[in-house]
Amino acid sequence: MSDKKASRPCHHCSSKSASAPTDTSKIHYEKLWLYRHCSSVQLRDRQAQKAGRLFSGLLAMNVVFLGSAFISSMIFNKVAITLADVWILLSILKVLSLFWIIYYLLGTSRQPHAVLYRDSHAGAIWIRGSVLLFGSCSIFLNVFQIGYSTILIHCKSRVEIVFPSIGIIFICTQAYFLWHHSKDCIQVQHNFTRCGLMLTIATNLTLWLLAVTNDTLHMEIEAELREVEQRFAGKAPSAHPHCCNETALCTCPNSTICQIFQKGYILLYPFNTEYCLVCCSVLYVMWKNVGRRISDHHIPHTKPKFKLQGVVFGPLLGTSAVIIGACVFMIYQIQATSLVPSHQVFVIYYSYYIVLLPLMSVGAVIGTVIHALEKRELDTLKNPTRSLDVVLLMGAALGQIGMSYFSIVALVATDPRDLLNSLALSYSVLLIIQNITQNVFVIDGLHRRRATPPGKEEDTKEEQNREAYIQRRVSMLELGQEIRKASLCYIQTYSHLSWKRRVLKEISFFLVLCNIILWVMPTFGAHPVFQNGMERSFYGYSTWFVIVNFGLPLGVFYRMHSVGGLLEVYVTA
Secondary structure (H helix, E strand, O other): OHHHHHHHHHHHHHHHHHHOOOOHHHOOHHHOHHHHHHHHHHHHHHHHHHHHHHHHHHHHHHHHHHHHHHHHHHHHOOOOOOHHHHHHHHHHHHHHHHHHHHHHHHOHHHOOOOEEEEOOOOOOHHHHHHHHHHHHHHHHHHHHHHHHHHHOOOOOOOHHHHHHHHHHHHHHHHHHHHHHHOOEEEOOOHHHHHHHHHHHHHHHHHHHHHHHHHHHHHHHHHHHHHHHHHHHOOOOOOOOOOOOHHHHHHOOOOOHHHHHHHHHHHHHHHHHHHHHHHHHHHHHHHHHOOOOOOOHHHOOOOOOOOOOOOOOHHHHHHHHHHHHHHHHHHHHHHHHOOOOOOHHHHHHHHHHHHHHHHHHHHHHHHHHHHHHHHOOOEOOOOOHHHHHHHHHHHHHHHHHHHHHHHHHHHHHHHOOOOHHHHHHHHHHHHHHHHHHHHHHHHHHHHOEOOOOOHHHHHHHHHHHHHHHHHHHOOOHHHHHHHHHHHHHHHHHHHHHHHHHHHHHHHHHHHHHHHHHHHHHHHHOOOOHHHHOOHHHHHHOHHHHHHHHHHHHHHHHHHHHHHHHHHHHHHHHO
16 A cells, blocks of 8 residues: 555656656666666676687687797707697698688578678778788798699608698688678677687787798708808808708709799798788787677768879879889899899998988878877777777887897997998988887877868768757757858868868878888898898897897888878878
């Protein structure tokens, strides 16, 4: 009875409150059972997400540590752990990753309500194109390795044929998977998908570590063979502690097909390291997007298109830098491949960088200042792709910056007044400055909201005013006044901002072309930091090899990733 009596005033109050306007500020939603239930579900969902990410991350960490232990043991104790043992481990990891990818393609992604959302920022066309490009080069690399090992089957194990064969299947399947599903925000089988993605990431990271160490051994053998040729020519070779006479036991016979396989393998080898790094970045974004729900305001209504409108000086200067850089690269390759590279070719190479790097640094500083003057709003929405871009830019830049500091210490400690040493010293200092200034410009640009095209800005203002009219129920006269104010504001601001956006586009396009040529030169074999011999004689043969072969792949990846970031800045400007 007391409950019924207590309930009657509530009906009476509700009838009164229906006529009176409700004060929403006094409603306490947290007291509702449904809200408490939903909030607890959300809390459990977040806890499950954190647990799944932690477990899958631990899985990847253990796989990478296991692979690193095998590779390190192969380097320091070649008797107990051989390269064939490392290949067997990596083949097992590839097969497991292949099974998961096939299961995702045929099972997980085809379940009802599996892919309700797709991240528009993930899997940009340039990065998916990079996966296809580097994947194709890696396939040809494995084909050349199979052909080379088949010719030398009398002195090579059958694992050297089986491993690249599995690699071809793995590369093709992974490239197809990333091309079609890099934008997926999977909503089913969260933990299994996270573990599969992390296993694939760990496999690619271990492959990258093996590629770096193999590249180290390959360059070491190449340098030692050059010293053998110098001995036969009657010249005193540069002394270093390694001697690799055992490599002569399994040499390529004097046949054209064997030489083609050997040269093709050497030419395409750097692309394999880039392929592994690019795949890791795409897979990481997919891992972050597992279970992610994207609201409507995260989805862009219009896709920005790349157009060469309003830019003149950036393409001209950038094309000039590319053409001059290609000429310098060809001259360097012709001279550096000889037995005794002349000092003149190193002077030309360093001089090109000393002229280009300050121009890039100045452009990046001007672009950063314009970003500050433009006062465009910061994009604070959650974006795993952008967060990864920032981490990769900062992390990959450490390769070149760290290598430059090692060079600075070696050059200052020896003879900085020598012409070649002073050029190399200036090159190292300018490279550090250019990396830092470009990172600041790109990261600042990635966090800016996309600029509204000139022809559509007024329409956007009017739409915002219409929404304000519906929400605030203002009169038609007040709405007209707001539209006129917005139009006048647009005319005044666009006249000031148009030149800034134009300069941003010029700078971005110039930096894109410069980073392309700076990516091409070290990728195809221009490594003066090792071939000039100055740092190598200071740190020792083995130590400098480790520094170079960990710094160079990161530097190459930094240039390639900077191109994507700068294109994004160009489009959003």
